[in-house]
Amino acid sequence: MKLYPALTTLALACALLTAIPPTHAAEASSPVVGLTQSQAGYHRFMVGTVEVTALSDGTIGLDTQLLQTPDRHSLDDALKVAHVASPLDTSVNAYLVKLKGRLILVDAGTGTLFGPSLNKLPASLRAAGVDPTQITDVLVTHVHTDHTGGLMSGAQRVYPNATVHVDQREIDYWLATANEQAAPKEKQAFFRQARASLAPYVATGQVRAFDGAQQLFPGLRSVPAPGHTPGHTFYALEDQGVKLMFWGDVMHAAEVQLPDPSVTIVYDVDPEAARTQRLRAFADAAQAGYMVAPAHMAFPGVGRLRVEGTAYRWLPLPYVNDAAAAKN
């Protein structure tokens, strides 16, 4: 996915702040921090007996010009119908799975590479009661910067005790200098950033590449889904007959791609394959009725799909607040 210039985010924050009534002026003295701390950034739910926590890395504006379709008119209509406009507020989500003594993170967020509205994953994780040093495994859906940039903080590994699992095809593609040189100039940064994020884990023997469909842990397996990138991978979590599919970048703009799944994005390495993958994934999820977690769906980004003609409707996971009640 793509960053919208950080300026937009800052401009939005400033616009919000000017609307704060004078009585709250004191609270607005350190505005961005104040707004950031007002968000929980995590949401727990169960998949059978397995606890999963959705973690927010933040949100960023997505320029709809990045979406690709021959029918610009119907794309604009879809935006209107959804009461949204460019840039679309877009979440960057990661997920924590507590599985039999392991703390498994699905995707690692952006790190510092996408500007100040993101890089909140470590704070969201801590707020959920887990320190990044406790993470045992990171499952990478694909090596784009907004999914792996957060593996590093400057020269430091953010998850020093974790094994990073990724399809071999992703490593082969993103770490090959020839592919970087062949890529259009505006996409070459992805290759440099991929190297910077992964190389330190490769150097310490912490990257475990797998080949396609594999049972990685009991109840958790990889599902190849190439298209958006060559080794793009879903991860299927199943327990007690309940299933959740972590979807990575099967879509970027729900408002547009649910009504018309044929719309692609400039960041698809193979747009045709990405479109085919999305149509197949949507149809399968709607038919089977399992939960899905697309990385850029509005946080917490977990729900189901229902088919409606040639379109799909998002059915968010019902919110359950199972925290213990306070004793007054």
Ligand SMILES: [Zn+2]
């Ligand atoms: Zn991506």
